[in-house]
Amino acid sequence: MQNPADSLGQYLVNPAISIGAVAFEKEIGQKSLRKFYEQYAPVLFTQYGFRSWIDLKNNDVSDGFTARNQATVAILMENAKSGLIWKLYDQIPEINATLKKIYQKK
Numbered sequence: 001m002q003n004p005a006d007s008l009g010q011y012l013v014n015p016a017i018s019i020g021a022v023a024f025e026k027e028i029g030q031k032s033l034r035k036f037y038e039q040y041a042p043v044l045f046t047q048y049g050f051r052s053w054i055d056l057k058n059n060d061v062s063d064g065f066t067a068r069n070q071a072t073v074a075i076l077m078e079n080a081k082s083g084l085i086w087k088l089y090d091q092i093p094e095i096n097a098t099l100k101k102i103y104q105k106k
Contacts, residue, residue, distance in 0.1 A: 011057035015050045016069035022080045029080065049073070 015036050022029025036044060043061045044051055049070040052062040079085040089095050 012053045012055050014053050014069065015044060016066075016072045019073055020076055022076045026080050029076070033077075 018032045019029055044054055048065050052064050052066045054061045
């Protein structure tokens with residue numbers, strides 16, 4: 001098994017990160033999730049969720065799971081489906097004030 005901390009020159013992919021595009025580019029994130037599922041479901045998806053990484057060059061997969069990956073994917077998928085997270089953010093005055101400052105036209 002390779003060391004995922006040393007990914008320089010490797011082809012390690014964390015499925016949670018690639019699927020994370022859902023938050024910003026819904027269509028790209030959904031395509032990524034679909035592709036991972038179609039090509040790698042038997043080794044990448046388990047009863048515990050996504051494995052931590054897959055090595056596309058050496059046809060290897062991690063033995064472990066990272067809880068923050070599972071949580072991230074679940075939240076992103078729910079937000080893509082219902083928009084719940086963005087709706088909740090819209091209700092937080094501090095976030096609205098910050099966004100107003102960031103995006104105000106000069």
